[in-house]
Amino acid sequence: MTEDLDKLMEVMSAAFDPNFGEAWTRRQVEDALLFGHTYYNLVAADGSWPDLETPAVGFTLSRLGFGEEELLLLGVSPEYRHKGLARNLLMKLSDSANKRGAMRLLLEMRKGNSAEKLYRAFGFYQIGERPEYYRFKNGERVNALTFAYDIKI
Ligand SMILES: CC(C)(COP(=O)(O)OP(=O)(O)OC[C@H]1O[C@@H](n2cnc3c(N)ncnc32)[C@H](O)[C@@H]1OP(=O)(O)O)[C@@H](O)C(=O)NCCC(=O)NCCS
Numbered sequence: 001m002t003e004d005l006d007k008l009m010e011v012m013s014a015a016f017d018p019n020f021g022e023a024w025t026r027r028q029v030e031d032a033l034l035f036g037h038t039y040y041n042l043v044a045a046d047g048s049w050p051d052l053e054t055p056a057v058g059f060t061l062s063r064l065g066f067g068e069e070e071l072l073l074l075g076v077s078p079e080y081r082h083k084g085l086a087r088n089l090l091m092k093l094s095d096s097a098n099k100r101g102a103m104r105l106l107l108e109m110r111k112g113n114s115a116e117k118l119y120r121a122f123g124f125y126q127i128g129e130r131p132e133y134y135r136f137k138n139g140e141r142v143n144a145l146t147f148a149y150d151i152k153i
Pocket residue numbers: 015016017072073074075076077080081082083084085086087088109113114115117118
């Protein structure tokens with residue numbers, strides 16, 4: 001568990017642009033996992049779950065609600081992008097969330113994040129927009145887009 005958290009936090013630091021303040025601290029991740037109904041997934045460069053000596057290059061963090069699981073964070077280290085690893089993580093999340101009883105995945109992202117293309121290609125569709133939901137370090141306010149994905153079984 002501690003080793004997994006180390007691996008997850010390594011990707012967290014590499015993947016998220018500090019200008020947007022979207023990365024979570026280790027404490028936030030630990031608290032979420034302790035709170036329960038929160039799950040993580042790790043992926044190594046070859047797409048498998050990393051063994052003890054292998055670093056993770058991607059992760060998801062998600063929280064199960066009533067029949068729905070929310071993708072809280074998805075990150076892939078920059079040098080391992082555009083190889084389908086995020087898609088691989090979304091497929092695994094969809095499978096495992098469904099085994100936990102979810103019929104739908106939900107997520108929220110800042111408008112303009114290039115991840116939108118990945119989400120739409122995967123099958124997510126927009127269900128809402130929250131005006132000026134995010135506030136960045138430079139004071140800029142950006143809308144949040146909410147998306148859903150119906151899990152196919
Ligand atoms: C968003 C993010 C997770 C995508 O990770 P990724 O592993 O690069 O995603 P994928 O490879 O699965 O798909 C992304 C792109 O790679 C392309 N791709 C997939 N397999 C490929 C391959 N074998 N060769 C080349 N390109 C490929 C996909 O078509 C897609 O291309 P496009 O976006 O240009 O259309 C990553 O960019 C990231 O960590 N961003 C910062 C954090 C963030 O914003 N997270 C989301 C909000 S929480």
